[in-house]
Amino acid sequence: MRFTQGLYGYVVALFICLAGAGLFLLITPQSREEHIPRLDYSITVANFGHSVPYGVWAPPRDPANxxxxxxxxxxxxxxxxxxHLGYATAARQHVMFAQSNEQPAVGFANRMANSNKVLGTQQVGGVAWEKRFREDKNQRTLVRVLPDVTLVITGTADWAELGELAAILQQRPKG
Structure with a gap:
C-alpha cells in the first residue's frame, strides 16, 4: 500500500498541513494594538478656505482620544x-464633519444625513442643532443651517460624542 493512498495517507497529509499552518501562525509577528492611521487635515481646511466665499468652520484641536x-x-x-473631515472617536465609532454652502441647504443636509426626518434639537454650547437618526444605518446626525453655510456632523457615534465635536467647532476668518 502506498503512503498517498487510503485513509491513513489522507490523515497524515491533513496533519502535516495543519502543523504547517500552526507553525506559520506561531512565527508570524502579530500586533495586538489597534492602528488607525492619523491624517492631518490642516492643509485640506486651508485649501478649502481659499475656494469658498465664507469663513470655514473647523475644530481648533481634535477632541480627546x-x-x-x-x-x-x-x-x-x-x-x-x-x-469632509472623518474621525474615529474615543469609543472607536465613526464621525464625519461636512460643510458646504450648497443650495438648497436642506438638500445638502438630507444627503449627508441620509434622512430628511428631524427628531428635534440638541443644545450644544447654547446653540440648537437639528437631530436626525437613520435606524437601519445606526446613523445619528446633527445639522446646523447658517446663512452662508450648512454644518453637518454625522456617524455611528452617540449623541454625546457628536455634541463633543459640535462644541469645539470654530469659524475661521475668511482670508
Whole structure:
C-alpha cells in the first residue's frame, strides 16, 4: 500500500498541513494594538478656505482620544464645494464633519444625513442643532443651517460624542 493512498495517507497529509499552518501562525509577528492611521487635515481646511466665499468652520484641536482619519474636498450639487473631515472617536465609532454652502441647504443636509426626518434639537454650547437618526444605518446626525453655510456632523457615534465635536467647532476668518 502506498503512503498517498487510503485513509491513513489522507490523515497524515491533513496533519502535516495543519502543523504547517500552526507553525506559520506561531512565527508570524502579530500586533495586538489597534492602528488607525492619523491624517492631518490642516492643509485640506486651508485649501478649502481659499475656494469658498465664507469663513470655514473647523475644530481648533481634535477632541480627546479622537483620531482624524480622513479628509477631502468634494464637489456638491450646483458646483458647490464640500469639506469632509472623518474621525474615529474615543469609543472607536465613526464621525464625519461636512460643510458646504450648497443650495438648497436642506438638500445638502438630507444627503449627508441620509434622512430628511428631524427628531428635534440638541443644545450644544447654547446653540440648537437639528437631530436626525437613520435606524437601519445606526446613523445619528446633527445639522446646523447658517446663512452662508450648512454644518453637518454625522456617524455611528452617540449623541454625546457628536455634541463633543459640535462644541469645539470654530469659524475661521475668511482670508
Amino acid at each position: 479622537w483620531v482624524p482619519n480622513s479628509n477631502k474636498i468634494a464637489k456638491g450639487e450646483n458646483g458647490a464645494q464640500v469639506l
